[in-house]
Amino acid sequence: MNGDNKSDFDKIVASIQDDMDKEAEAIFSKKVIEEFKHPHNIGRMKDPDSVAVITGSCGDTMEIFLKVKENKITDILFMTDGCGSSIACGSMVTRMVKGKAINDVKKITNINLIDALDGLPDENKHCAKLAVDTVQKGIKDYLDKNGGENYARRSR
Numbered sequence: 046m047n048g049d050n051k052s053d054f055d056k057i058v059a060s061i062q063d064d065m066d067k068e069a070e071a072i073f074s075k076k077v078i079e080e081f082k083h084p085h086n087i088g089r090m091k092d093p094d095s096v097a098v099i100t101g102s103c104g105d106t107m108e109i110f111l112k113v114k115e116n117k118i119t120d121i122l123f124m125t126d127g128c129g130s131s132i133a134c135g136s137m138v139t140r141m142v143k144g145k146a147i148n149d150v151k152k153i154t155n156i157n158l159i160d161a162l163d164g165l166p167d168e169n170k171h172c173a174k175l176a177v178d179t180v181q182k183g184i185k186d187y188l189d190k191n192g193g194e195n196y197a198r199r200s201r
């Protein structure tokens with residue numbers, strides 16, 4: 046392929062990307078697209094205090110890894126094999142949770158997450174539920190394993 050052909054190829058790819066971006070913008074909020082394109086807190090943690098894995102109604106899986114200290118979520122990572130919206134949800138929910146007290150995180154709902162993303166289409170609302178349910182499972186498992194909130198309050 047010579048330089049001109051490559052340049053033509055690049056133009057075609059850029060044009061397809063542009064069309065896809067316009068399609069996404071017609072469906073999703075700017076925040077969803079931003080969190081999907083540049084996700085925060087994505088990855089697997091080597092030595093977490095709690096790990097939760099849930100497979101949602103759509104068949105996609107969300108994993109959440111938590112580090113807890115003095116009743117606070119000091120670190121959180123997520124991983125998913127799901128859709129773009131699940132990546133946006135994982136990214137945003139981890140940003141909402143990081144640094145917060147466990148008792149405050151327990152109050153976060155999928156509605157809060159959808160609001161933080163400036164909305165989601167109806168067919169993607171379950172992606173927010175998957176992300177929040179997985180965070181809540183990680184917290185519950187942590188508290189169950191460590192003797193409840195009193196342990197979380199006094200230790201680490």
Ligand code: FES
Pocket residue numbers: 101103104105127128129130131169171172175
């Ligand atoms: S998490 Fe399965 S479609 Fe979004």
